[in-house]
Amino acid sequence: MEEGELPTLPTPQRISVAINPIALVTTECISVTSAMRKNARWAQSSVSVILGGGGGNVVPGGSGSGTGSGLSTPVPGSPARGLQRRKLGGEEVGLDMGLTSRWGLRGKRGKSIQVIRSSSTSGPITSLALIAVTKFFAYGLISRNSPRLSLAMQLLSSAITHCRFEASDSAQDEVVLLRILKLMEMMISGPGGELLGDESVCEMMETGLSMCCQMRLSEMLRRSAEMSMVFMCQVVFERLKHLEIEADVLGGDLEESSKGEMESVKMEPSVNGDSSSQGSEPRSSQSSEKSRDAPTPSIAPAGATGGDQVAVAEVAVGEQEVKPYSLPSIRELLRVLVELLDPHNKTHTDTMRVMAMRIIDVAFEVAGPSIAKHPSLASLAKDDLCRYLFQLVRSDTMTILQESLRVTGTLLATTRGVLKLQQELFLSYVIACLHPKIDIPREPGIDPMLYEGVYQAPSSGRSTPVPVKERQKLGMEGGSRRPDAREAMVESVGALARIPSFMLELYVNYDCEVDRSDLCEDVVGFLSRNAFPDSATWSTTNVPPLCLDALLGYIGFISERLSSEPVTEGYPDPEKLQKQRARKQLIINGANKFNEDPKKGIQYLVAENIIDRADNPDSIARFLKGTSRINKKLLGEYLSKKSNMDILTVFMEMFDFSGKRVDEALRDMLETFRLPGESALIERIVTVFSEKYCSGVKPDDVEDKDAVFVLSYAIIMLNTDQHNPNLKQLIVRKWREPIADATQSQARMKYEDFARNLRGVNGGKNFEPAYLQAIFDTIKNNEIILPEEHDNKHAFDYAWRELLLKTMTAGDLVICDTNIYDADMFAATWKPIIATLSYVFLSATDDAVFSRVIAGFDQCARIAAKYGLTEALDHIVRCLSTISTLSTETPPSTALNTEIQVNNNSVMVSELAVKFGRDFKAQLATVVLFRVVTGSEKVLSEGWKQIVRIWLNLFVNSLIPPFFSQSESGLDIPPIPLQTPSVVIERSQTSKEAGLFSALSSYLSSYASDEPPEPSDEELDSTLCTVDCINACYLGDIFVNIMYNTCRTLLRQLDATNLGSLVTALLSQLPNFDEDEDDSANIVIIKPDYPPQSPNGSIPVKKGPIYDPAVVYVLELATCLVLRDEKTVAEHGKMLAETLTSIVRNAGLTHHIVVSRVIYYLFSLLQASHDRSFLNVPVLLHSIATLDRGLLAKSASPVVRGLSKCVKSASSSLKTEMVNSPDFWVLLRILLPNADASAEAFSVMELITSESPYVTSDNYVPVVSLLNDFASAGSVGSIFEQKQDRLPKRGKTRKIVDRPRQKLTKVSDAEIVARGSKAVLMVYQLTPRVPNLIKQSHLEKKEAWTTYWSPILESLSTQCINPCREIRNQAFSSLQPSLLSPDLTSDDHHEWTAIFGDVLFPLINRLLKPEVFQSDPRGMSDTRVQAATLLCKVFLHYLVMLSEWDGMLDLWLKILDIMDRLMNSGQGDHLEEAVPESLKNILLVMASGKYLVPPEEDGKNAKLWKLTWKRLERFLPDLREELFRAPSPPPELGDAVRRTGEKRAEEEREEAKPRSSEEAEITVATTTLGDID
DSSP states (O other): OOOOOOOOOOOOOOOOOOOOOHHHHHHHHHHHHHHHTGGGGTTTOOOOHHHTTTTTTSSSSSSTTTOOSSEEETTTTTOOOOEEEEETTTTEOOOOOSSSOOOOHHHHHHHHHHHHHOSSSSSHHHHHHHHHHHHHHHTTOOOSSTTTTTHHHHHHEEEEEEEEOOOOHHEEEEEEEEHHHHHHHHHHHHGGGGGGGHHHHHHHHHHHHHHHHHHOOOOOHHHHHHHHHHHHHHHHHHHHHHHHHHHHTTTTHHHHHGGTTSSSOHHHHTTTEEESSOOOOOOOSSOOOHHHHHHOOOOOOOTTTOOOOOOTTTHHHSOOOOOOOOOOHHHHHHHHHTTTTTOTTTTTTTHHHHHHHHHHHHHHHHHHHHHHHOOOHHHHIIIIIHHHHHTTTTTTHHHHHHHHHHHHHHHHHHGGGOHHHHHHHHHHHHHHSSSSOOOOOOTTTOGGGGGGTOOSHHHHHHHHOHHHHHHHHHHHOOOOOOHHHHHHHHHHHHHHTTTTTTTHHHHHIITTTTTOOOOHHHHHHHHHHHHGGGGGGGGGGGGHHHHHHHHHHHHHHHHHGGOOOOTTSSSOOOHHHHHHHHHHHHHHHHHHHHHHHHHHHHHHHHHTTTSSSSTTTHHHHHHHHOOOOSSSSHHHHTOOOOOOOOHHHHHHOOOOOOOOOOOHHHHHHHTTTTOOHHHHHHHHHHHHHHHHTSSSSSSSSSSHHHHHHHHHHHHHHHHHHHHHHHOOSOOOOOTSSOOGGGGHHHHGOOOHHHHHTTTTTTTTTTOOOHHHHHHHHHHHHHHOOGGSSSSSSHHHHHHHHHHHHHHHHHHHOOOOSSSHHHHHHHHHHHHHHHHHHHHHHHOOOOHHHHHHHHHHHHHHHHHHTTTTHHHHHHHHHHHHHHTTTOOOSSSOTTTTEEEEEETTTTEEEEEEHHHHHHHHHHHHHHHHHHHTTTTTTTSSSSHHHHHHHHHHHHHHHHHOOOOOOOHTOOOOOOOOOOOOSEEEEEEETTTTGHHHHHHHHHHHHHTTTTOOOOOHHHHHHHHHHHHHHHHHHOOHHHHHHHHOOOOOOOOOOOOHHHHOOOOOOOHHOOTTTOTTTTTTTTHHHHHHHHOOOTTTTTOOOOOOOOOOOHHHHHHHHHHHHHHSSHHHHHHHHHHHHHHHHHHHHGGGOOHHHHHHHHHHHHHHHHHHHSSSSSSSSHHHHHHHSSOOOHHHHHHHHHHHHHHHHHHTSSSSHHHHHHHHHHHHHHHHHTTTTHHHHHHHHHHHHHHHHSSGGGGGGTTHHHHHHHHHHHHHHHHHHHHOOOOOOOSSSSOOOOOGGGSOOOGGGSSHHHHHHHHHHHHHHHHHTTTGHHHHHHHHHTTOOHHHHHHHHHHHHHHHHTTTTTTTTTHHHEEEEEEHHHHHTTTOOOOOOOGGGIIIIIIIIIHHHHSSSSHHHHSSSHHHHHHEEEEEEEHHHHHHHHHHHTSSOOOOOHHHHHHHHHHHHHHOOEEEEEHHHHHHHHHHHHHHHHHHTTOOOOOTGGGHHHHHHHHHHHHHHHOOTHHHHHHSOOOOOOHHHHHHHHHHHHHHHHHHHTTTTTOOHHHHTTTTOOOOEEEEE
């Protein structure tokens, strides 16, 4: 056994006897006789005489008995004294016989029975006999197997219920009675108890009840009798369940088999000595004199006449088998108990009623469902029991009220299936008593929104036109009740509400039925209202927690059923109930409209298909007759109108007047509406009534409808005469003629007056006097009046009568053990529940209440999420958000935010964090809120607004990260920048113990420097509490559920439609960016930040819009959500696009960070929605390109990232549309100077130029121009090159390719140079596409050549003077093959010759400019040599074609001029050597090709010869002699020279092809042709 565990006690066993049972019996008998012999009456008798050895009537029983003093005490409830005869077993048996009988064990028991019954014995002797018999039962001497046990039990029952003994001491007498009670308990619960007959059980119950009701008996005895009755009733009603089982086994019907025996037993319990049905002789344990003064109960069982039993009776009954008790005695017991509750029976005291209710409560606790199964028992519960209980509930006596509520609760808990309308009446009354008509107090600090939805009055009260005062008369309203009475009623309803299916049954059986009240809503409403703390002011302090407990229990039961499988078999269809409920609401609305204006009400009912047509009297009459919500007075006026005669006729046809007198029929009719006041209208109604009354079988007492008409009028007049309190004197006595003498009108009408007024109107004859007398008496005693106008008793009687009539058609209550109605029920009742939980949460101070309310919130949220009740979940989120204080529309300022850094950790101390960290309720609400939201995201709608506000406030105060991942959403953009804290403080971990002086000095120093004071330790602790609370909310889980479509969260992920609520909530937090500038200068700021004042107190001038990270947070999260998948883009992309474009349109009013990121979001959205119509590429690009250049410069990086994202997208159509837009290139050109954007912009250019379809005739020029700009930007490399030149030379000069990139002034400079060099190469790589572009352009050849070749050649020639040698060399390397390209020239035109005048000549002219030379003094000389060499190569390459051109001579002379300028530029020896050599090559080739020959050899070129040498003599006078001093070579040599020149030109073309980027960095060596010997 474990420590602290109690030992297991052995199961009680039957008491065994250690001595011989026969000896025990003998001993007990001798004890009795010994006591008897001590009595003077038997002093001379021997034991044998006493035991029946002979002799006379030793134990007298009537007139022949010697009673001594004549004082005899019967047991309360025993028959009257005197000689009587009793029928037993069908034979009359003499009861006045001696004690002579057979000897034996049974005989000894018989003697004990006779001693108990005898009125001649004293109390002690009777007590000894009772002790003896009790021992026999206790020791098991009487068992189920005892012979003739049934007969013995009947005789013993008769003996103890007819027990008499002489009065002595009252206390001793009550001991005897206590022993009788104990013996009855043992008999009925012992082994022979089930053998007792119905009569015996009734006698025993009668005896017990009589003791309970004997007010002359002591309180202890009456309480003991009550306890015994409770125990015996438990046994009796437990047997009812076994009887059902036996009947089921035998295949019989217990009700049918007992029907003939129901009246065979009769209990007439005595009340204070008087029988409930008739008087009886007084009996008491006192003297006969006292008994007469104070009567005692009398029991007279059916078939019994009282008297003393003698042993010879056993012979008569021995042959008669007694049937064990069954339904008859059980029903009789229940009937008697119920009758004791009659509140109008003045003989029954409240003490008796309380006793009876306690016993009835036990009966229903034990066998309530079984009672409901048997019509004979159920009828008692349905009618009398409920009627009495519901009247006792109105009692102001607390004991009566408490017991009646307890019994009612037990009754409804066990038998409510057959008490449908009774339950409605009870609950309606209780709700009317408990539902206060008091507004909820407005407490400071509690938002009134939190208790929206709490019903201010029960719906059943609102749906009836009867005023509250009249309903109180009707007995339906409670009026004012004492606080303790209210508490008792709340406990009663709370006990019912703890039944798991109770509220569900109310909803199904009442709220969804047209003719019933909305009990479920009303119960929830009154529980909610009384759960508010202020309800204790009109009840007790226990009421609010009781109501809260009931509400939470109701929610808990629904929550428990969430996981249950739905059970539909045997239950009404939920959809059908929903339609019924909707129809019910339409009928209520229609009735209300009818009560305001009948015509509009009928129109509404027709429109809602409640009534077929406005001209259909049948449909209208059925509605008016079938609903109780129509104002009775208005209904009478409506029916009596002449235009509504058809409706009145049909309405009247719905009554059944058969077998009723005229007054009874008239009463039935006038209980449905009030007669109008005008006589003409009354006449119309009475006429139709008379026709209806005579339409069926002709009544016996009236001749025709005219007689009915006159009699009806007479009855109406009689009713007014007898009951109108305002008519003290009736001016008219005879309704057909005025009274001549007004003095005759001093009294109300008598029967004679009434009869006289009706003489000769019954078809010319008089009515039967008895007929008129009956009518007169009925009207006089019971006024014809509307039910609600009766006084309380009549009202309740009428209401009860109507209720019983309706039970015939209402059906049984549906017991619901299913969850198929939970969704609809919760949808109808959640508002007051959530309001109550919110209010209690804020006002409560007990931790236990907090935990229960939190559980309630969680359960409500799970229910709402399970059943998709969006409105309910939204309201839960709204309430919790309000309590959390984090969802304020005007968030706290962040101007004083202070960042505390300790080692590598940091925390932001803010106003919000400190305030929230101090509010425990707010923290608790926040944790509950996000627990509720997590997993329920699919159901939320409007609630997202509060969630978004919380996210924003937490984010801007650095309490949460963005959570959403840009990379997974496709947003390649840096994290959202937050505002810089006003102060950053670094702390060491050992600084916590700083003293007061250091804290004060820190405060003063911060104040002097105009900085916020350093946060205190308490503020830091509060902030850390806030951080811990936010971490406990696991906000990341919510973002996972809404953002990512993974297998783990697929079931929870929001679909595109549900996501719209969140996107809308996000965008709703933004201002209207399209408002006028005057109205929206500061509207872009969601959270206004006020910068600290300067030390002199002046406020700095605000420069431009202030950055608010909340705006960016909203837009970025919305973009991530919309870009989640194709469906979200399709459904919500347009809404997001409109918001983003409105910000771009108003970019001047918005911070540049916001604008830059918005542009990126737009491009991201464009990439995902290029096939949608809500974003137009040209319009978008134009709106961005036209922004302020300064703004674009600040926004360069995000903008170019967006452009790159679109260009690099998989959609070729999007790429094409973008690269063909002029604004695209404008944007790239604007963004190019930005160091952060240029790299991404260049990657865009690489992508565009690498794929041929995207360089088109539309964007060709912008492409080349932009590449040229990239190349020009590479000029920054010259700075490093020239620094290298100034360093002392150590060995050979390193080439650019060999220098480490990190030695550049900036790392980005090396990247710029590399991009410039690559841009030059990319320009050259466009040359192969030029022929195709020319072909596609459909331009004239001359114009096409200029359009497509000139940009490339001009760009390359421009870069040939770039200060950066690397780019310059790459440009020359690219220009040479471009100029020598076979696609460059054409036989159809000579536009290509512009390569000299537009490319090479301008290039050399720029190289000759001093400023160009000074840009790279050391390297530009080599460049000039390269240019001169290139010029010569190109000229030689196209010499043949040029020879056929008319401008050949001018071109040649310009070349010579250029060479002259180069040679005489005075910039070094390189040109002085290179120019002559190049000219020599040209001249030799021209000579060999017969282009330059003396005139004597070819006269055509004489001019060329002459002008050439004339020009050369200016700067190379010796060149002619040097080249042509020897005789002309033979022809073979000339051919050899020509071939050599052509071969060399081919080699040069191969060498001139562009090299790789690495090779482009190597300095190009100057090459010259060797001399030809």
